[in-house]
Amino acid sequence: MAFVEQHIHDAPTSFWSKYLFSFDHKVIGKQFLWFGIFWLLMGGLMALLIRWTLAYPGVPFPIIGHLLFPHSDGVVPPDTYAMLFTMHGTIMIFFAITPILIGAFGNFCIPLLIGARDMIFPTLNMLSFWFSMASGVVLLASLALPLGAAAGGWTSYPTLSTNLGQPGAGQTMWLISLFLFGVSSTMGAVNYITTVITLRAPGMDYFKMPLTVWGLFLTSILNAIFVPVLGAGLLLLTFDRVFGTTFFLAGAAATSGKGDPVLFQHVFWIFGHPEVYILILPAWGITSDLLSFFSRKPAFGYKMTALSLTTITVLSTVVYGHHMYTTQMSPLLTQSFMTLTMLISIPSAIFFANWLGTLWKGSIRFTSPMLFSLGVVFVFGLGGLTGLYLASTSIDLYLHDTYFVVGHFHYTMAASVLLGGFAGIYFWMPKMFGRMMDERLAKIHFWCTMIPLNGIFTGMMVVGYAGMHRRLYNPFIYEFLQRLIPINIFITMSAIAMGLAQFIFLYNFFKTIFGKNIPAASSNPWEVGTLEWELPSPAPHYNFKEIPVVKSGPHEFGNPNLKGDRDFQYQTEELVKV
Amino acid sequence: MMTNNPGKELQNLKNQVGMTVALISFGMMFATLFLGYFLVRSNSSTWPPVEIANLPTLLPFLSTLVMALSSFTYFKLEKEVTYRKHFWFATMALGLAFLVLQWELWGALNASGILASNGHVPSMIYAFTWLHSAHIVMGLMTLMWLGHFIFRKPEAVTELKLMNVGKFWHFLGVVWLLMYLMLFVL
Numbered sequence: 054m055a056f057v058e059q060h061i062h063d064a065p066t067s068f069w070s071k072y073l074f075s076f077d078h079k080v081i082g083k084q085f086l087w088f089g090i091f092w093l094l095m096g097g098l099m100a101l102l103i104r105w106t107l108a109y110p111g112v113p114f115p116i117i118g119h120l121l122f123p124h125s126d127g128v129v130p131p132d133t134y135a136m137l138f139t140m141h142g143t144i145m146i147f148f149a150i151t152p153i154l155i156g157a158f159g160n161f162c163i164p165l166l167i168g169a170r171d172m173i174f175p176t177l178n179m180l181s182f183w184f185s186m187a188s189g190v191v192l193l194a195s196l197a198l199p200l201g202a203a204a205g206g207w208t209s210y211p212t213l214s215t216n217l218g219q220p221g222a223g224q225t226m227w228l229i230s231l232f233l234f235g236v237s238s239t240m241g242a243v244n245y246i247t248t249v250i251t252l253r254a255p256g257m258d259y260f261k262m263p264l265t266v267w268g269l270f271l272t273s274i275l276n277a278i279f280v281p282v283l284g285a286g287l288l289l290l291t292f293d294r295v296f297g298t299t300f301f302l303a304g305a306a307a308t309s310g311k312g313d314p315v316l317f318q319h320v321f322w323i324f325g326h327p328e329v330y331i332l333i334l335p336a337w338g339i340t341s342d343l344l345s346f347f348s349r350k351p352a353f354g355y356k357m358t359a360l361s362l363t364t365i366t367v368l369s370t371v372v373y374g375h376h377m378y379t380t381q382m383s384p385l386l387t388q389s390f391m392t393l394t395m396l397i398s399i400p401s402a403i404f405f406a407n408w409l410g411t412l413w414k415g416s417i418r419f420t421s422p423m424l425f426s427l428g429v430v431f432v433f434g435l436g437g438l439t440g441l442y443l444a445s446t447s448i449d450l451y452l453h454d455t456y457f458v459v460g461h462f463h464y465t466m467a468a469s470v471l472l473g474g475f476a477g478i479y480f481w482m483p484k485m486f487g488r489m490m491d492e493r494l495a496k497i498h499f500w501c502t503m504i505p506l507n508g509i510f511t512g513m514m515v516v517g518y519a520g521m522h523r524r525l526y527n528p529f530i531y532e533f534l535q536r537l538i539p540i541n542i543f544i545t546m547s548a549i550a551m552g553l554a555q556f557i558f559l560y561n562f563f564k565t566i567f568g569k570n571i572p573a574a575s576s577n578p579w580e581v582g583t584l585e586w587e588l589p590s591p592a593p594h595y596n597f598k599e600i601p602v603v604k605s606g607p608h609e610f611g612n613p614n615l616k617g618d619r620d621f622q623y624q625t626e627e628l629v630k631v
Numbered sequence: 632m633m634t635n636n637p638g639k640e641l642q643n644l645k646n647q648v649g650m651t652v653a654l655i656s657f658g659m660m661f662a663t664l665f666l667g668y669f670l671v672r673s674n675s676s677t678w679p680p681v682e683i684a685n686l687p688t689l690l691p692f693l694s695t696l697v698m699a700l701s702s703f704t705y706f707k708l709e710k711e712v713t714y715r716k717h718f719w720f721a722t723m724a725l726g727l728a729f730l731v732l733q734w735e736l737w738g739a740l741n742a743s744g745i746l747a748s749n750g751h752v753p754s755m756i757y758a759f760t761w762l763h764s765a766h767i768v769m770g771l772m773t774l775m776w777l778g779h780f781i782f783r784k785p786e787a788v789t790e791l792k793l794m795n796v797g798k799f800w801h802f803l804g805v806v807w808l809l810m811y812l813m814l815f816v817l
């Protein structure tokens with residue numbers, strides 16, 4: 054067993070070394086959390102601007118409209134609309150979900166859950182955060198440019214993203230920002246992978262790791278392999294824009310030589326499809342663990358779940374073509390991609406059935422993390438099933454680039470990951486900040502999020518199925534779409550409701566961290582057996598005074614010899630024999 | 632996997648894993664470029680296309696030679712403790728020479744009318760060599776870092792540092808060799 058014991062360092066004392074340039078994985082995790090929440094709010098505001106335009110084209114945005122768009126009487130102008138959906142997608146994927154799920158939980162959980170004192174390369178870890186920060190600053194700055202920020206969609210296909218489609222520095226800054234972000238992600242991935250391989254506590258073999266760690270580990274592997282692919286694509290596109298190369302230029306955009314715009318789509322989706330799994334795997338991992346913790350029984354088919362996740366990771370590398378059915382690939386290729394994509398449903402169905410198996414006959418505790426986990430089960434079920442429609446070529450020819458796709462990926466990516474992220478925040482809050490969040494508010498937050506969320510995304514699928522295309526400034530200039538205005542208004546109302554509900558979370562979050570007279574959390578409030586709960590809340594800077602020797606899996610509940618909240622992975626050796 | 636001195640052994644292991652994963656990441660970036668090359672090449676009816684009919688041959692050949700020599704001197708640097716400083720200088724000098732040759736190559740391409748804006752094949756030649764040279768600069772920086780220890784703190788020159796810097800340098804050599812074969816030979 055590869056095992057390295059790290060030394061206990063002295064606690065940092067100055068403000069700088071404690072909160073800003075900290076090497077401590079827990080502090081860096083929290084930095085990523087704040088970073089992600091800031092961008093989540095930015096992205097959310099943009100979503101509301103987009104939705105408002107789709108429900109009430111030509112009507113000024115309420116309250117802050119005149120402030121934001123003084124030259125158009127508070128109405129979102131068409132070019133700004135393109136910028137908004139581009140920035141919304143970019144921000145949510147790279148600056149909200151990634152920092153929260155991978156940056157915050159990855160950093161916070163991996164060392165604690167595998168029984169390590171820190172990440173293996175703390176300096177690299179700190180650099181990774183500051184690279185993210187730099188990339189965020191570049192993106193934010195691009196919003197202030199006279200010609201506006203990037204507006205070619207989060208996929209930034211040429212020719213939309215070449216100098217012809219996008220004059221001005223916005224797109225170039227977008228490319229630089231994403232490249233910096235990629236460097237940060239790759240650094241994080243190298244760190245996480247090496248940490249999981251070498252720093253697991255003695256006895257913690259791969260099949261004793263919590264599924265959260267499994268999810269984060271697989272995510273990091275995909276990150277290390279595929280983010281550089283995007284990096285290469287971004288660089289080539291930057292060269293096209295800045296140094297006059299012609300990789301992706303064709304037709305009127307190419308002054309002399311000719312290139313191939315579809316080449317970029319290949320490069321983008323070779324990265325892009327794994328990317329969607331990069332985002333969802335940590336959420337799957339967290340959900341798998343929480344379902345077991347709060348059903349008070351072992352995760353059903355733990356090993357099969359871990360192996361299914363691994364299979365999905367492997368398969369996700371060879372299905373990217375399903376994003377390009379309409380690019381006139383050879384039918385043989387199209388059919389192969391279709392078959393491979395459909396194959397993914399097999400491992401997906403396995404772990405999904407395992408989730409249900411975990412719940413079956415459990416003594417379920419409906420705490421807030423559990424509610425959010427159940428939410429993930431529900432929305433991921435819907436999202437995954439709609440993926441099958443899109444996977445079949447003949448249906449996708451019709452559905453491609455409609456709101457059905459938008460509904461699909463918001464159910465899988467936005468809804469599942471958001472709910473999974475909230476589950477994680479409510480769950481690890483006591484270990485992160487030493488205080489419990491208000492359970493009653495948390496449950497209200499859940500229902501006020503869950504109900505409108507389904508209104509939004511089911512609504513999107515309905516209008517998409519009826520033929521409404523994505524990325525149109527005003528779809529209702531087409532007569533056949535005018536009948537969809539009421540449904541679009543319903544979607545927008547739901548979105549506003551969901552947006553408002555997030556203030557419940559923010560209030561709860563800030564009150565818990567900064568409020569007065571909030572009682573300290575006990576060390577193991579949820580009564581679970583993974584290693585981090587053995588430590589006091591919040592965890593001390595060195596995590597474990599003595600590295601525990603692990604004897605059992607992460608969810609071996611029900612050992613009659615041990616009390617509920619004292620049943621850790623290193624104690625229950627008696628259970629293993631049963 | 633228990634040895635007499637598990638602490639040190641495993642300390643080495645951890646850093647080896649880190650460097651290996653990092654090289655996989657770097658490798659994927661170059662692999663993407665090569666994938667683009669193969670797509671372009673398999674779609675073009677004639678090779679070499681007219682845009683690059685008269686490519687310079689001597690300069691890239693010299694670059695390859697210099698790169699190979701530098702890998703050799705690095706290898707010696709690792710092995711020969713007494714002459715380590717000499718071989719460090721040799722490797723640095725060869726690395727810098729490689730950059731000069733690349734600079735000359737870009738000039739020669741320009742002179743023979745092969746411009747980056749002439750289409751995706753010339754674009755590829757420029758972009759690939761740009762990116763590779765940028766990595767050579769990074770490689771030289773790691774060599775400087777190693778040099779700092781060789782000259783100032785010889786006792787801190789661990790096998791691990793030598794190995795990791797070496798892995799990166801040899802990796803860049805292999806990438807160059809592939810680029811040379813793809814762009815200038817085959």
Ligand code: HEM
Pocket residue numbers: 208329330332333375376394395397398401436437438439440441443444445449452453454458461462465466
């Ligand atoms: C269960 C298996 C899944 C299948 C079979 C599937 C299938 C597909 C297909 C065929 C498309 C292309 C639709 C089109 O553009 O015409 C698509 C789009 C998309 N899917 Fe999935 N998907 C699955 C799961 C997921 C998951 C888990 C995520 C994210 C976490 C996800 C995120 C996305 C995104 C982001 C897009 C659209 C990107 C864009 O065009 O902007 N999918 N999916």
Ligand SMILES: [Cu+2]
Pocket residue numbers: 325326329372373375376
């Ligand atoms: Cu996909």
